[in-house]
Amino acid sequence: MVTLVNLRAYWRFLLVFYQFSPLIVAYTRDRKRFVLFGRSRSVDAETRVRRAEVLLDSLLTLGPTFIKLGQLLSTRPDILPPEYVDVLSSLQDEVPPAEWADAQQVLHEDLGPVDEVFTDFDTEAISGASLGQVYLAEYDGEKVAVKVRRPGIEELVEADLRVIRWSLPLVQRFIGQGRAFSLENLADEFAKTIRQEMDYNREAEMLKEIQSNFEGNRDIRIPTVADDVSGPRVLTMEYLPGVKISDIQTLDEMGIDRTELAERLQRIYLQMIIDDGVFHADPHPGNLAVDDDGAVIFYDFGMSGRVDSFIQNKIVEFYIAVANQDIDAILDTLIEMGTLSPDADRQVMSDVMELAIADARGEDIEQYRVNQIIEQVESTIYEFPLRLPRNLALVLRVATVVEGVCVTLDENFDFISVATEYLTQEGYREETIKQVAGNVSDQLQSTSRSLVRVPPKLERVLDRVERENLTLNVRVDDKNGVFDKLAKRLAFAIFIAVGVLSSAILYAFGGSWEPAAVVAALTLPIGFLLYRSFRSKKGLRASPQFTRQNLKQRRNE
Template sequence: MASLRAYRRFVVVCWRFLPLVWSYARDRRRFLLVGGRRNVSTERQQRRAKRLVDNLLTLGPTFIKLGQILSTRPDVLPPVYVDELTQLQDRVPPADWADAREVLEDEVGPVEQAFDAFDTEAISGASLGQVYTATLDGERVAVKVRRPDIEALIEADLRAIRWLLPVLLFFVDDSRAFSLRNVANEFSTTLREEMDYSREATMLTEIRANLVDDPDVVIPEVYEERSGERVLTMRYVPGTKISDTAELERHDIDRTAVAETLERTYLQMIVTDGVFHADPHPGNLAVQEDGTIVFYDFGMSGRVDAEVQDHIVDFYVAVANQNIESILDTLIEMGTLSPDADRATMAEVMELAIADARGEDVEQYRVQQIVSKVEDTMYEFPLRLPPNLALVLRVATVVEGVCLTLDPDFDFITVATDYLGEQGYYERGARQLLTEAGDQFEASARSSLRLAPKLDRMLNRLDRDDFYVRAAVEDSTGSLDALAKRLVTGLLFGAGAVSTGLLYVDGAETAALVVGVATLGAGLLCWRSFRHRRGGRTTASLAPGRGER
């Protein structure tokens, strides 16, 4: 039964997606196997991106989540698609209360016994779950319930995606195929994590503990005795939607202060704590009358290891100092920029990004514009993004968008620079720089002491005509071997084509057919060798040696 459902979903998914895949393949090669690239206008790309979003919404929960994952992967899709997918909202009508009640009672027991009162009208509905309000021990609580029978649908969809992946890989180049495999591998894990409300409760509790001393932030506590894998019960904390600027104005709330609090909170979560709320769209953020920010929905959350945290700090410091070379070095170390990219071109891109973002005030440049430029470049130089780093990039852009909604003149970089200074990251960087400089000086001194006798020996050998240089070609990636195959298959194809023509003219049709088939095979091998380019490069190494007398 499960396999039959998966087959049915596979057919539906193919029907929805293959026209888009076909168009994309023809953009790369006009006649699929031959021909140059097609020029596709931005308007046409936007129409395709909107059609992609519509298809994802039609296909349901799994594909809505897939679209949200793809919105964090500029190494897979062009910027136009990423922008459109970023707007994908996970809001659908709630399921019937009778079905949701079965899920709730399987986890926490009879509703009348588990809660003092329960409102059966859902206050929000999403693709994976829906939220109700109830009363527990005199306190108002929010109860998040997983959608009934969602597990079977998601498992069928994941199986259909695995079957569809080889078809998609056939139409894309090798580097994009690598990224697609990466997305497919991490997607099923991410989706299952978000379905597990016990994991969400753990992440929420950890983030709340990290921010418990911050009076400007509220994160609702979890009622563990009324929670489980499919149900999450939290304290209900009301507030005004953070993007409702008119209502914030009516309550006389300082919107600039709210924006600064929001950015500082995310900087603490990402740079200091290493665990963060990863879905900061306005529907998950509210503001109370005293300006306190309330965070909802921790289903999408992530962790950042210490190495990535250091790279993020280095990136912000480099941007604040307008040090283009340091920005490029940091992006390469983070894995968001290919080491093979043209540094001169990339430096120009970054300089233009910063200059374009500054405006009239030198200090007014925005991370979102810089990241957007980098994302454009990443699509031209495909690479593999670490999943949590992709989430961090998305969070940074979405948070800045929310801050600019609150205050159009908000200076994202200045707030980040001030926060890093207050936390002592600049001092730590200076101490690290001094330590590295001391180590380098010591190493240089030791090398200088060893250099003199080696130089003396080399000069003696030169004086005795006993010195030569041995050259070795290193071809670890097989580039020379590939070049040789291209030459051989190309020569065979050319010779075969001429031979086929001569044999056919001479009347030896059978021989011409045999030679023609062999020539076609050689031509296909030659074409394949050009299509599947190898990475890396061929290098030559030089080594001194002693000659034989």
């Protein structure tokens, strides 16, 4: 079995390399215009859109695993430029269903003969996804939806996951350090998520847990699992028909208040993430419907996740900071969660956050600020010092997709006010105020103690300065290897100087040019290495940061 997976992985790797070879060549030429030599070249937005469309076609050609990967990438602006995110966001998890004979084989192996297990079974799938397909049937006098894992998908997914892991070092050559961090996390998260999504026993457990958390809540409906006819590859659930949540026209005909529906959906997800710690993680319109009473119906719990208490608390702090428009608190919370580098330019990030909040609230923004910041952010957000730890990636996906659904329902939807109202009603803001008050009290006590301790220490330091007996220990953090580069250049220069001097002495006193030419020939490669060290773009530069200077430079370009 392992050998077959390996052989299949090698073959898939060749297919993947063939599909992505045009993009690989293009990215290589971006780094060196003529591949092996020359300067790098700039890439405009139109070129990125064309490349994103090529990537989309490649993902569709490569099949189910890569379709799922593309969906995940479409929610990761920390990895891809906005043009890629926009193009990939159109990628739907819809592929033609497998042949009924293959699906029937899976049902027979897991449950037994279909005719004996179910009273009636419609062999035409009502939906076909990349990992499974859904059929309508009748069981114990009730209509049910039967989800069947796509035949042979396990081996294909395992082979493709190996290909993705093998491809990471190659892809990381074309991206920055921050995005390399996020990409590696995404690969780990994707492998874990897609394996979980293929395990229907896990999906049934998550579905039941979320259902119990909303017991008695009439705003949400979750199908009940039929355990007797479910297993690791088959999941039988109550059939709950409804209107697709993005079908605006039908919702209006039903008399549904779309603004209220959007608020209800946002509050449901706030409860899942902040209160319950377990959430449905695939809220695209195909998995959300509305019944005649206006309740939201949830389908497909294969992609679901958990949030630990630390992240829950930080999300609450983040929402409260956004509600209070406390930019410093927002940045501090992002740093504590590990999503923002502590070395980030806080002034630039503050400007971005202020603009984002104003835009989310629908406030009027001066055009010059939009031109100076938003356009730059949209074209370079993937170069920001933003990172997504594994435990936050699914939460970000949910927040992004839910906001899109809510804006579809109501183009003026204000998720900040809904979140603020929810946090206030649940008492989170009051708890935060008490916590802040306690922190202030602790700081006042600490300051009082410091006022007593500091003057004597300061007097001792001044005495040592006066006696010229003060020693300073300085430690330099050289993450970029600047000193190493300087040392190499200095060594090269010394070798060149010695070589030139030796050649001159041999020629002047030896009376023959041959020994001098030999020394000069040995010195020449060292001179070339020194020249390269000054010409290389990896010279004495710090890690790229998104700063005001970057913004000004990009505007000029």
